[in-house]
Amino acid sequence: xxxxxxxxxxxxxxxxxxxxxxxxxxxxxxxxxxxxxxxxxxxxxxxxxxxxxxxxxxxxxxxxxxxxxxxxxxxxxxxxxxxxxxxxxxxxxxxxxxxxxxxxxxxxxxxxxxxxxxxxxxxxxxxxxxxxxxxxxxxxxxxxxxxxxxxxxxxxxxxxxxxxxxxxxxxxxxxxxxxxxxxxxxxxxxxxxxxxxxxxxxxxxxxxxxxxxxxxxxxxxxxxxxxxxxxxxxxxxxxxxxxxx
Amino acid sequence: xxxxxxxxxxxxxxxxxxxxxxxxxxxxxxxxxxxxxxxxxxxxxxxxxxxxxxxxxxxxxxxxxxxxxxxxxxxxxxxxxxxxxxxxxxxxxxxxxxxxxxxxxxxxxxxxxxxxxxxxxxxxxxxxxxxxxxxxxxxxxxxxxxxxxxxxxxxxxxxxxxxxxxxxxxxxxxxxxxxxxxxxxxxxxxxxxxxxxxxxxxxxxxxxxxxxxxxxxxxxxxxxxxxxxxxxxxxxxxxxxxxxx
Amino acid sequence: xxxxxxxxxxxxxxxxxxxxxxxxxxxxxxxxxxxxxxxxxxxxxxxxxxxxxxxxxxxxxxxxxxxxxxxxxxxxxxxxxxxxxxxxxxxxxxxxxxxxxxxxxxxxxxxxxxxxxxxxxxxxxxxxxxxxxxxxxxxxxxxxxxxxxxxxxxxxxxxxxxxxxxxxxxxxxxxxxxxxxxxxxxxxxxxxxxxxxxxxxxxxxxxxxxxxxxxxxxxxxxxxxxxxxxxxxxxxxxxxxxxxx
Amino acid sequence: xxxxxxxxxxxxxxxxxxxxxxxxxxxxxxxxxxxxxxxxxxxxxxxxxxxxxxxxxxxxxxxxxxxxxxxxxxxxxxxxxxxxxxxxxxxxxxxxxxxxxxxxxxxxxxxxxxxxxxxxxxxxxxxxxxxxxxxxxxxxxxxxxxxxxxxxxxxxxxxxxxxxxxxxxxxxxxxxxxxxxxxxxxxxxxxxxxxxxxxxxxxxxxxxxxxxxxxxxxxxxxxxxxxxxxxxxxxxxxxxxxxxx
Numbered sequence: 001x002x003x004x005x006x007x008x009x010x011x012x013x014x015x016x017x018x019x020x021x022x023x024x025x026x027x028x029x030x031x032x033x034x035x036x037x038x039x040x041x042x043x044x045x046x047x048x049x050x051x052x053x054x055x056x057x058x059x060x061x062x063x064x065x066x067x068x069x070x071x072x073x074x075x076x077x078x079x080x081x082x083x084x085x086x087x088x089x090x091x092x093x094x095x096x097x098x099x100x101x102x103x104x105x106x107x108x109x110x111x112x113x114x115x116x117x118x119x120x121x122x123x124x125x126x127x128x129x130x131x132x133x134x135x136x137x138x139x140x141x142x143x144x145x146x147x148x149x150x151x152x153x154x155x156x157x158x159x160x161x162x163x164x165x166x167x168x169x170x171x172x173x174x175x176x177x178x179x180x181x182x183x184x185x186x187x188x189x190x191x192x193x194x195x196x197x198x199x200x201x202x203x204x205x206x207x208x209x210x211x212x213x214x215x216x217x218x219x220x221x222x223x224x225x226x227x228x229x230x231x232x233x234x235x236x237x238x239x240x241x242x243x244x245x
Numbered sequence: 246x247x248x249x250x251x252x253x254x255x256x257x258x259x260x261x262x263x264x265x266x267x268x269x270x271x272x273x274x275x276x277x278x279x280x281x282x283x284x285x286x287x288x289x290x291x292x293x294x295x296x297x298x299x300x301x302x303x304x305x306x307x308x309x310x311x312x313x314x315x316x317x318x319x320x321x322x323x324x325x326x327x328x329x330x331x332x333x334x335x336x337x338x339x340x341x342x343x344x345x346x347x348x349x350x351x352x353x354x355x356x357x358x359x360x361x362x363x364x365x366x367x368x369x370x371x372x373x374x375x376x377x378x379x380x381x382x383x384x385x386x387x388x389x390x391x392x393x394x395x396x397x398x399x400x401x402x403x404x405x406x407x408x409x410x411x412x413x414x415x416x417x418x419x420x421x422x423x424x425x426x427x428x429x430x431x432x433x434x435x436x437x438x439x440x441x442x443x444x445x446x447x448x449x450x451x452x453x454x455x456x457x458x459x460x461x462x463x464x465x466x467x468x469x470x471x472x473x474x475x476x477x478x479x480x481x482x483x484x485x486x487x488x489x490x
Numbered sequence: 491x492x493x494x495x496x497x498x499x500x501x502x503x504x505x506x507x508x509x510x511x512x513x514x515x516x517x518x519x520x521x522x523x524x525x526x527x528x529x530x531x532x533x534x535x536x537x538x539x540x541x542x543x544x545x546x547x548x549x550x551x552x553x554x555x556x557x558x559x560x561x562x563x564x565x566x567x568x569x570x571x572x573x574x575x576x577x578x579x580x581x582x583x584x585x586x587x588x589x590x591x592x593x594x595x596x597x598x599x600x601x602x603x604x605x606x607x608x609x610x611x612x613x614x615x616x617x618x619x620x621x622x623x624x625x626x627x628x629x630x631x632x633x634x635x636x637x638x639x640x641x642x643x644x645x646x647x648x649x650x651x652x653x654x655x656x657x658x659x660x661x662x663x664x665x666x667x668x669x670x671x672x673x674x675x676x677x678x679x680x681x682x683x684x685x686x687x688x689x690x691x692x693x694x695x696x697x698x699x700x701x702x703x704x705x706x707x708x709x710x711x712x713x714x715x716x717x718x719x720x721x722x723x724x725x726x727x728x729x730x731x732x733x734x735x
Numbered sequence: 736x737x738x739x740x741x742x743x744x745x746x747x748x749x750x751x752x753x754x755x756x757x758x759x760x761x762x763x764x765x766x767x768x769x770x771x772x773x774x775x776x777x778x779x780x781x782x783x784x785x786x787x788x789x790x791x792x793x794x795x796x797x798x799x800x801x802x803x804x805x806x807x808x809x810x811x812x813x814x815x816x817x818x819x820x821x822x823x824x825x826x827x828x829x830x831x832x833x834x835x836x837x838x839x840x841x842x843x844x845x846x847x848x849x850x851x852x853x854x855x856x857x858x859x860x861x862x863x864x865x866x867x868x869x870x871x872x873x874x875x876x877x878x879x880x881x882x883x884x885x886x887x888x889x890x891x892x893x894x895x896x897x898x899x900x901x902x903x904x905x906x907x908x909x910x911x912x913x914x915x916x917x918x919x920x921x922x923x924x925x926x927x928x929x930x931x932x933x934x935x936x937x938x939x940x941x942x943x944x945x946x947x948x949x950x951x952x953x954x955x956x957x958x959x960x961x962x963x964x965x966x967x968x969x970x971x972x973x974x975x976x977x978x979x980x
Contacts, residue, residue: 275682275721276717276720276721276724276725277613277717277720277721296720297720297723297724298720298721298723298724300724301723301724301727348611348612348613350682350685350686350689351689353610353611353686353690354610354686354689354690354693354694355693357610357690357699357700357701358690358693358694358698358699358700359694359698360693360694380700382706387703387705387706387709388706388709389612389706389709389710389712389713390611390612390615390702390706390709390710391612391710391713414700415609415610415611415612415700415701415702415706416611416612417611442693443689443692443693446692446693447692451693
């Protein structure tokens, strides 16, 4: 607490709180899960709501953390146990400025099977170069599955490597982006693409499908840099209509 | 009626009625199903709503029952036929203080097949040590499938044994917990995990999946003791906003 | 129009119009489909809404038909092309007093495959003695699939025989009951059971499942005679809250 | 802009904007996708909303385009990148007066597998004569998947040929009709039929199903010319109730 905390614009706090509610509204998070943002002023800090159901988040719930995931101003508010996911990815990935951690029902199957997620269509192009699986057992043996300290966060970040999405065995997933709009977009379309892939495999088996190839994925994902703004405008507006911020 | 009935705090009655509506809102129950609570003052009694669609339950509908499932104060209100599920489990399982009985659509398949439910992720960790199937035919032959007396309730409780969830062939399931929040949480995540497992099997078959192992399940389920409070706060708040209690 | 039409109690008209909206609200019908009621006063007549999306039906839209499906008081209102489904089943089945025709998405698959629907749980017990498939091609060759005259209605009724539900190849299904509450209940739980059976087959294949056997089905369906009233109270109340009748 | 633009009746603009919202409400489009209408006065022009999430479209957002997809009156409003889909189909198909482009989740699988869509029931009869797959790779190699110029629009239109629906590999689909009501109806029931076909294949495999044959499809699709008006009345009314136009 001895460190001075840079100011954050109210609109940033509102957008981050709205992102929590957007993810809840679209079924990516339920009572659990979280979204964070690297601090716009100090890249060695990040912003994240206090521990509660994302659908209840307000701008006043946003806490500032160091990249070691120490809270600078939590006060009486609780910290998410798994905030280390965020801090350690921010450390290892300077290109990432926003992260979503979720347990969305359509994505979890891909973390407990051996067949890879694919990019089923252009909006899910960021999956075309793969989504590695983090199995916490490999380094930490029998655990409660939670990424509850820096060491586990580092292991997850190492699995993520340079990808946009990592799956977590019997737990959930992580989606990253260079800004809040893109990480939310990727979390949503990871869920959508998981549903599409499941239906595709049911129809045709795993071997005969023709999803995006790597180069198509790279080209289409570039378009999503702007496409995500259009989705954000729709989703952000829905929250604004409901809560007035 | 000759027995004196201990008072119940209004907030307990409201929470139990709200639990009925939470389960309806989240698709665990439809027009049928019920949730009960061991009496907080007298452990030889339990509280349960009168027979009606759970979405219509109010605090004034809660009836007090003996563990033999005799109503102490039903008056003109109807008793659920299957209340014996609750009474007999409370008798056999002193650690259980709340029970949900439901027929949720994603769970029923697991009662009519031979492949076991697994714990697909940490929130469903309570399934990692198994969910036994109660087949009413084994002891009672051809019936209307209902657990409508003590003998059938005992048979179900014996199948449940020391587990948290029991499946009922061609009928539904039961989820238990040491408190109301935990039984509701387990009922919800049994449904969620059933959906996840179904998608997983579609993607990869039954043999190659890697769900929680038993020890991971035990460790992760301990976390759910507190996680269920966070979910409850969200779900309870939704009901409060709707009905004002 | 020369025939005098017996009066119908306003509450009957309201209930039948509400049934249309209940079926729409629960996903059994979309913009199409219809529910009818044998006339409570004259068993040689039946009541059915005019041709429009069920979700828009009001009590003032109910028309009286002869069992030949001639409208007695349609006036400027349109008749459903497929009203012959209703008239011909009422003729052949004196035990049936209400019929639902729908194209619900989970049920249609069972009309275009060779594997029978089963009773997956007690609420769907009426399926345990089978749901025959009406293939309009067999008698009528290439058609627009619609049951648009008495001859086609008779053929469908003959396929239905003494069952509660008939499937119509590449079209939809019919659910019958001795009263309005029961036909609506059966239409809803045919849809629910279809979803459950689909998931079950995905999990375990068709051969190893253990649904209700015939005698269990018979016993459990008797309970649904009263269970359907509880569901109706919930569903009817939802419509009342919305439209005030 | 030098060309004079024919007037469009306000009710046409309102209906086209409402069509965007209908498609969003029914899950055919999410933040993306678009619907257009050939200009009722000048068949060498078409009307289409400006680039934004369809659920936000208002009558004031409708832009007039030439069949080369040059905007005549966009002003400060953005044009959809993929408007060339519309212009080129209008050029090649004088019978088509309205087009929907969408990425609905149940349809995408059919664009990345080799098994054809079928007409699962009468409302999807327009699929009985096939839905060809446009694979942009064949002519254009590695792309961002978007139909972003006339050449790509022509290639898509050539794949569509005389059909009502074309699938686009790893992207989405296109549905056409002779009027707005029919293109919207076909977009909705392409999605519904995709879901039904997926469930059917899960239940029975691809080989043993009995969907509409070609002649049944032709006959049943003729009925949809009027059926789509009934669906439109329901769907249009929902939007009217929400936005007042």
